[in-house]
Amino acid sequence: MAKLPSFRPCARLLALSILLANPAVRAQDDDARERESAGSTTVTAEEPEQVSGVEREPRGPFDTGRTVADWFLLIPRGAVELGFIATGTAAGLMEDEQVVPRVHDLFNPRSGQISVFPTLFMETGTDLNAGGRMIARSGPLATSVRVGYGGVRSLVAESRVRYHAAHWLPEVFTLESFHAATSGVSFLGLGQDPANDPRNHFLGSARKGLYDVRQERYIFSYGVRPIEHGEFLLSSSLNQRHLSNGAGTDRMRAVFELRDYDDALRVSRIVYSEASLRYDTRRTRGGPSPGYLAEVYAGYGGELGKTQSTRFAKTGGRLASFTRFGRTAGVLSPKIVVDTISPVGDTNVPFILLPSQSDFRGFNNRRDYVSLVGSLDYRWALARFFAARLFADIATVAPNTRELTLNGLRYAGGVGVDIFSRSTPLGSIATSFSPEGMRLLLRIGLAPTFGDRQHK
Amino acid sequence: MKRPFFWLFIGTALSGCYAHPARFSSAPPVRQIKDNALIQRPKVHRLHDAVELPDVYLRRPLVNQLRATAIARALDRNAYDELPSSSWFQPRPLDLDIFHQLTTVKGRPQGDLKILSVSLRHREMVLEDARQVRYILLVDPNQFPHSWSAAGIIAPRLAQAVGYHARETHLWRFDANRFAEPDLKRNAEIFLRRFDGKPVLATAYPGYDLGPTHMSTRRPGDKNDWFSPIDRRSLRALPLLALWLGLRSVGPKHTRDYFIGTPRNGYLRHYIDRLEHSLSLRSPRFVRERVDAVGDVSGNLLKNLWTLGLASRPPSVPGAYDDRLKGFSPRLNPTSYRMGRPYEPADFLRAEDAYWITKRMMRIPRGLIDHFIQESGITDHALRDQLAQTLEARRAILARHWFARVSPMEFVSLGEHLVLADNALVWSLANDYSTRYQVSFLDAEGVRLRPDTQLFPKHDSVTIPMPNAPGDYLIVRIQSQRGNHSPPPPAEFHFRLIHRTLKLVGIQH
Numbered sequence: 001m002a003k004l005p006s007f008r009p010c011a012r013l014l015a016l017s018i019l020l021a022n023p024a025v026r027a028q029d030d031d032a033r034e035r036e037s038a039g040s041t042t043v044t045a046e047e048p049e050q051v052s053g054v055e056r057e058p059r060g061p062f063d064t065g066r067t068v069a070d071w072f073l074l075i076p077r078g079a080v081e082l083g084f085i086a087t088g089t090a091a092g093l094m095e096d097e098q099v100v101p102r103v104h105d106l107f108n109p110r111s112g113q114i115s116v117f118p119t120l121f122m123e124t125g126t127d128l129n130a131g132g133r134m135i136a137r138s139g140p141l142a143t144s145v146r147v148g149y150g151g152v153r154s155l156v157a158e159s160r161v162r163y164h165a166a167h168w169l170p171e172v173f174t175l176e177s178f179h180a181a182t183s184g185v186s187f188l189g190l191g192q193d194p195a196n197d198p199r200n201h202f203l204g205s206a207r208k209g210l211y212d213v214r215q216e217r218y219i220f221s222y223g224v225r226p227i228e229h230g231e232f233l234l235s236s237s238l239n240q241r242h243l244s245n246g247a248g249t250d251r252m253r254a255v256f257e258l259r260d261y262d263d264a265l266r267v268s269r270i271v272y273s274e275a276s277l278r279y280d281t282r283r284t285r286g287g288p289s290p291g292y293l294a295e296v297y298a299g300y301g302g303e304l305g306k307t308q309s310t311r312f313a314k315t316g317g318r319l320a321s322f323t324r325f326g327r328t329a330g331v332l333s334p335k336i337v338v339d340t341i342s343p344v345g346d347t348n349v350p351f352i353l354l355p356s357q358s359d360f361r362g363f364n365n366r367r368d369y370v371s372l373v374g375s376l377d378y379r380w381a382l383a384r385f386f387a388a389r390l391f392a393d394i395a396t397v398a399p400n401t402r403e404l405t406l407n408g409l410r411y412a413g414g415v416g417v418d419i420f421s422r423s424t425p426l427g428s429i430a431t432s433f434s435p436e437g438m439r440l441l442l443r444i445g446l447a448p449t450f451g452d453r454q455h456k
Numbered sequence: 457m458k459r460p461f462f463w464l465f466i467g468t469a470l471s472g473c474y475a476h477p478a479r480f481s482s483a484p485p486v487r488q489i490k491d492n493a494l495i496q497r498p499k500v501h502r503l504h505d506a507v508e509l510p511d512v513y514l515r516r517p518l519v520n521q522l523r524a525t526a527i528a529r530a531l532d533r534n535a536y537d538e539l540p541s542s543s544w545f546q547p548r549p550l551d552l553d554i555f556h557q558l559t560t561v562k563g564r565p566q567g568d569l570k571i572l573s574v575s576l577r578h579r580e581m582v583l584e585d586a587r588q589v590r591y592i593l594l595v596d597p598n599q600f601p602h603s604w605s606a607a608g609i610i611a612p613r614l615a616q617a618v619g620y621h622a623r624e625t626h627l628w629r630f631d632a633n634r635f636a637e638p639d640l641k642r643n644a645e646i647f648l649r650r651f652d653g654k655p656v657l658a659t660a661y662p663g664y665d666l667g668p669t670h671m672s673t674r675r676p677g678d679k680n681d682w683f684s685p686i687d688r689r690s691l692r693a694l695p696l697l698a699l700w701l702g703l704r705s706v707g708p709k710h711t712r713d714y715f716i717g718t719p720r721n722g723y724l725r726h727y728i729d730r731l732e733h734s735l736s737l738r739s740p741r742f743v744r745e746r747v748d749a750v751g752d753v754s755g756n757l758l759k760n761l762w763t764l765g766l767a768s769r770p771p772s773v774p775g776a777y778d779d780r781l782k783g784f785s786p787r788l789n790p791t792s793y794r795m796g797r798p799y800e801p802a803d804f805l806r807a808e809d810a811y812w813i814t815k816r817m818m819r820i821p822r823g824l825i826d827h828f829i830q831e832s833g834i835t836d837h838a839l840r841d842q843l844a845q846t847l848e849a850r851r852a853i854l855a856r857h858w859f860a861r862v863s864p865m866e867f868v869s870l871g872e873h874l875v876l877a878d879n880a881l882v883w884s885l886a887n888d889y890s891t892r893y894q895v896s897f898l899d900a901e902g903v904r905l906r907p908d909t910q911l912f913p914k915h916d917s918v919t920i921p922m923p924n925a926p927g928d929y930l931i932v933r934i935q936s937q938r939g940n941h942s943p944p945p946p947a948e949f950h951f952r953l954i955h956r957t958l959k960l961v962g963i964q965h
Contacts, residue, residue, distance in 0.1 A: 045486040045540065048682040053485060053535030053962060058478040060526075064471035068464065069524035077522040330765040380765025386513045388761055419513050 156180045170225040178217040184210050184246055187351065188365050189256070192397050192408050199399075201257035208365075209255035210246030211265065213352070215239065229281045236273040242266075243352060264350040274299030274314070282322060286420030288331035288379035288387050293320040300344075301353075311344040312353065330380035335359075337373045340401065360395040361441070362412025362434035368397035370404055379418075388417045389430070410434065416441070477902045477931055480950045480962030485535040489542035491680040492723040497715045498677035501667035503708055511672070512798040520803065527804050530689035532682075535962040536867075537808065539619065543680065543725045545690045547619045550824055559616050562660035564626045565591050569634045574643040581647055583635075590661035593630065594732055595651050600780050605657040606832035607781070608732030610843070611701045613828040617820045618697060618813065620690065621662075621727045627833050628658040655833060657732055662725060663714035669726055671708045671800045678724055691801035693813035694728070696858075700817055700850050702736040702784050707799050735843070736784045781839060786849035790857035807861040807945070808965035814855040815864070818883050822848065856885045862965045863893075863936040863947040865918075870958060874920040874932060874949070881916035888913045890939040894946070895920055900929035928953040 045051045130149060141163050148156040160176040186208040191197030195206035221235035243265045245251045252261055274297055282291035296317035303309040320335035339355035355371035357364040372395065379389040392413040398404040416430025430441045532539060539545045548558050567586020574581050579595040596605050605627060612622035632652035640648070671691070674681040685691050691711070698706035712729040715722050759767060825847055829840045864879040880886035891913050897905040905926070911918050920932065935946035950962035 042487045043484050044488040044490050046490050048531070050483075051486050051489060051532060051534060051540065051682075052529075053480050053483060054478050055481045056476070056479040058964075059475050061475045063475075063526075065468045066524045066526060068468050073522045073524055077519055325766075378764070380760065382760045382765070383513070388765075390764070 154180075154182050172221075172223040174219070174221045174223070176217075176219040176221075178219075179215070181212075181214045183212045185213055186210055186365065187252065187261075187367070190351065190354075190368055191399070192366060192368070192410070194366070203255060203257060207250060207255055209252040209261075210248065210250045211252045212244045212246055213241060214244075215241040229279055231278045231280075233276045233278070234274075235276075237271070239270045239272065241268050241270070241352060243268075243350075261351060263348065264352060268310070268350065269304040270301050270310070270353070271304060272299055272301030272314075284420075286418075286425050287385065288322070288381055290322050290324045290331055292322070293318065293335075295319075302344075310347050310349060310353075312341055312347075312349050313344055314339070314341050316340055316355075318359075325378065325380075330378055333377045333379070335375045335377070337371075337375075339371045341369055355397070357395050357397070359393075360410070360412065361391060361393050361414060361430070361432045361439070362395070362410060363436045363439060364395070366395070366397045366410070368399055370398045370401050372396050372398075372404060382417070386417070386419055388415070390415055391430075391432075393432075412439075414439075475902065477898060477900075477948065478950070478962065478964060479900055479929070480535050480952070482952045482954055482959070482961055483535075485538070486540045487534070489532070489540050489682070491543050491682060493680055494717065494721045495679060495723060496677070497664060497719045497722060498666060498675060498724070500665070501670060501675065501713070503668050512800070516672075516798065516800060516803070527806055528687070529806065529964075530692060530809055531687040533689055533812075536960075537812065537963045537965055539689055539812075543723065544621070544688060545619050546616075546621060548616060550617060550819065550821060552824060552827060555617065555824070559613070560624060562589050562624055562662075564628050564658055565589070565634075567634075568636050571635060571637060571640070571644045574641070574647045576643055576646060576650075579651075581644075591658045592661070593628070594657040594659070595630070595654055596657075601655070602832065602834050603737055603780055604732045605655060606829075606834050607735040607737050608657040608659065609832040610828045611703075611731035611734040612728070613831070614701060614820065614825070614847070615697060615728050615731060617824060618816045620697070621725055622731060623662060623727055623729065624660045625732075626658045626660075627831070628656055630654050630656045659732075661714065662727065663716040663722070664719075666713040666715055666724065668708045669711035669713050671711070675713065675724070680723055685801050686804045688801060689809045689812060692805045692809045695799065695802045695805070696810055696813050696854060697728075697817075698734070699788060699790070700847070700854055701731065701734040702850075703731065703734040704736065735781055737781070781834070781843060784843060784846050786846040788850055788853055790854050807858065810858040811862045811864060811965055814851065814858045815879060817851040818855050818879070852883070852885065855883060856880075859885050860938070860941065860944065862944050863934055864965070865934050865936065865947045865949075867949060867960055867963060868917060870922075870951070870960060872922065874922055875917055876920065876934065876949070877917045878913055878936065880936070880938075881913055886938050888915065892937050893918055894935040894937065894943070896931075896933040896946075897923055897926070898931040898933060899927055900931070902931075905930075922958070926951070926953070926958065930958065 141161070143162070144158075144160040146156070146158040148154075150156075157179045158177065160174060162175075163173045165171045165173075187210075188194040188208045189197060189200035189202070189206070191199065194200050195202075200206070217237055217239045219235055219237040221233060223231055223233045225231050245253050245265055252265060276295065276297035278293070278295040280291065280293045280295075282289040282293065294317070297315070299314045300312075301314070302311040316337070316339035318335065318337040320333055322331050322333040324330075325332045337359045339357075341349055341354060343349050349369070351367060354367040354369060356367055357371050357373055359373045359375065361375075373393060374395075375391060375393040377389055377391045379387050381387045390413075392411065394409045394411045396404065396406070396409050412432045412434035414430055414432030416428055418428040419426050428441070428443050432439045432441070532542070532544070534540050539547070541547060546558075548555055565583065565585040566589075569586075570584045572582040572584055572590070579597070581593045582590060583593065584590050594604055594608065596603050608625050609627060612625050615622040630651050630653065632648040635644075635648060637644075669675075669685065669691075671685050674684055694711070695706050698710070703710070710728060710730050712727050713724050714727060716725055717723060822844065825844050826840070829843050834840050834843070859880045865876045866879055868875040868877050878886075878891065881888050881891065893911045893913070894908055895911055896908045899905055905923055911920060918934075920934070923930070930951045932949045932951070933946045934949070935943050937943045945965075948962075948964040949960060950964075951958045952961045953959075
């Protein structure tokens with residue numbers, strides 16, 4: 001077959017001339033020109049140091065000053081880095097802080113993971129507590145171990161095993177154990193105004209008494225989510241507490257008359273069972289999300305191993321609404337929390353079992369048989385997964401519901417910022433102000449109450 | 457020495473007198489990085505909100521604020537201020553045929569197909585073909601054909617033209633008869649029945665999926681990962697690519713590592729991912745996240761803080777798939793890329809990094825863009841033109857902004873005169889009549905060899921007379937000035953005397 005004359009060289013020449021007329025294409029030949037100028041072919045770097053070709057880095061007139069300043073900032077920078085060392089990855093378990101996960105969470109487990117997550121808690125008047133939480137998950141079974149250390153005065157260890165099933169409805173079975181040893185815990189006495197409450201018998205002037213506590217607690221719980229927003233929880237716990245007199249001149253027996261609290265300063269073993277219902281329409285518990293929350297609970301408990309044993313009943317609930325504030329990204333949420341405890345029969349309830357008002361963000365150091373905390377929060381999103389809050393709390397306690405009045409209310413207000421995942425709060429820093437002083441709260445990692453499925 | 461801080465201050469002040477420019481070696485610029493030495497397959501990396509969020513929102517801003525040193529130049533650039541070929545970046549010729557040869561490796565699914573997973577909600581299916589190559593199929597929303605599939609064809613090709621690795625994508629007509637499995641799960645049956653015969657986007661897996669690229673640290677177990685992500689120019693500049701391509705948000709989920717080879721012998725390659733939701737299209741995943749979490753929050757963080765959130769709109773839950781390609785706007789703010797969440801390498805973006813990527817965008821010829829759009833299956837000619845014009849307009853806005861923040865000079869030739877091209881003039885992003893250049897000649901220690909001169913461009917370049925006896929190391933420092941605007945930092949061209957001839961050894965923008 002005769003070979004046809006080739007027009008390829010002419011076509012190439014024509015194409016080249018068209019390309020040269022186009023400035024965009026001219027610029028793409030820069031590399032080729034650069035190569036020609038250096039007389040190089042393809043050079044391969046075998047080591048990272050070869051890549052930039054720089055023998056000596058440039059040095060500006062301010063570089064030394066910057067380096068020196070950087071040295072001075074090394075310690076605060078290192079402190080921040082240490083606070084955030086994430087030694088591993090956290091698992092999806094943390095995203096299920098809803099006691100019973102929703103259906104889509106059940107079908108999306110992250111199996112086969114072992115994760116470690118640092119925790120850091122601090123608040124005014126307490127030691128810094130640093131620790132870690134390890135979470136492992138395999139199929140429907142998940143385990144969590146938490147250890148926190150705040151010096152010799154404060155030690156916490158907690159483990160939890162959870163099994164979830166979704167045969168018909170989302171269900172969760174949980175077994176938890178908890179150990180804590182804390183020294184120098186303060187107790188002001190009973191009532192809203194302990195100094196003037198006739199139930200308190202002070203030795204000398206009214207002041208706070210100190211005690212040490214060591215406790216072991218085991219909880220078995222079952223939860224089911226019969227409807228999208230509703231959970232039903234049953235739990236039973238065994239709680240062994242050893243209360244002892246604190247050290248120093250402010251120890252309990254040096255502050256209060258012996259008859260008041262001597263019976264409490266001993267080892268007690270309490271069995272307590274509780275049923276609770278929760279209806280929460282918020283899409284996420286982490287961010288400022290609109291919705292409603294209603295929760296009620298009732299429980300019954302008694303002491304083991306004593307003829308004149310303590311018997312008590314607990315009831316309570318909380319009601320909150322989370323309403324979008326106008327057309328903005330802010331959510332306004334009023335909330336009211338009521339907790340009560342009543343002795344059953346002719347028995348005493350140890351002061352350690354009385355409601356402690358943990359929802360009050362001022363100094364929550366009042367205890368009595370009935371507690372009421374009200375709050376108004378305004379949370380607004382600063383960025384995705386990052387929100388700020390303004391809050392105001394009121395709190396009061398009373399010997400019974402009939403004596404519950406709004407006289408002598410304690411109040412606190414403050415500001416804070418939170419960080420959260422799709423469904424879980426991950427960290428917060430807040431400051432509250434009250435007539436008793438300023439309280440700082442810092443938390444990185446999961447809340448200390450994570451896994452705490454019974455009302456205290 | 458009773459006053460140590462006083463003497464420290466004096467020492468620091470005196471050391472400020474000792475400043476010098478960079479010095480380049482005489483070696484030719486590196487064009488390739490050998491970061492594909494064989495390794496064992498590392499562990500899969502997963503993103504966990506519980507770890508990532510405190511890190512990106514709390515630790516990183518705090519730590520970065522406590523640094524006094526300036527942001528360092530990227531470490532993966534070569535002596536000519538370009539990125540060499542590596543497992544992260546591959547400059548490709550922009551000739552259509554060669555480009556296609558280099559970027560088409562796997563082709564469309566072949567032979568009998570096996571279903572691996574199905575998501576009806578996301579309209580996705582993962583399958584394996586007869587060659588055991590994995591693909592992910594994505595079906596367009598019913599009401600908007602040629603949306604995700606078109607973006608999934610156009611955007612990865614443009615990213616590849618810039619030089620990034622992007623997964624190979626093809627338009628493919630879904631054929632349910634090629635699935636020969638006897639026992640199909642219910643979701644798979646529905647998918648086959650519902651989408652049989654429809655055009656789908658088929659994205660090939662280039663290797664074993666190792667999850668998102670680490671964005672703060674080098675990947676453990678990969679000795680080929682030479683540089684920290686924050687020191688990589690390709691990652692620092694990624695938000696600008698996303699801005700050009702209309703990716704609504706960019707974050708760590710948009711970069712992904714794949715292991716090429718067998719589990720015991722292979723290497724990693726780093727890809728840009730999820731580009732099928734670019735060109736201002738929304739993704740179903742995106743919509744889901746907005747429902748579950750607090751959603752996107754508009755506005756500046758500090759402004760939101762001081763205004764108590766009253767100035768920002770609430771997170772809206774958009775109607776599903778309410779966008780179409782016609783909404784891809786030619787207008788953009790060149791500095792306002794929005795992150796899905798903070799992306800650490802972007803915090804270290806320097807002007808020369810932004811200049812580098814906008815320059816690479818501008819180099820892509822219009823003909824190639826037209827061809828990519830044509831490949832996307834869009835039959836509407838007006839829409840095709842609109843997309844091409846929009847892409848051109850967006851890159852021009854970006855380039856105009858960032859070219860003004862450096863002296864955008866490029867080496868052309870060296871003889872008796874040094875000829876430099878001004879890229880702002882090459883692409884008509886500035887006026888030559890308002891442009892002038894301040895030129896300095898320095899030795900290796902930064903000492904001026906002669907008084908500075910002021911020169912003017914001729915067309916799109918400037919010709920600089922070289923000194924007669926320049927010594928064995930010469931730095932030509934040139935600063936572009938346009939009108940009355942404050943001048944950007946100068947560009948430096950470093951020359952060394954090699955075999956009695958001056959050779960270009962380094963460029964710094």
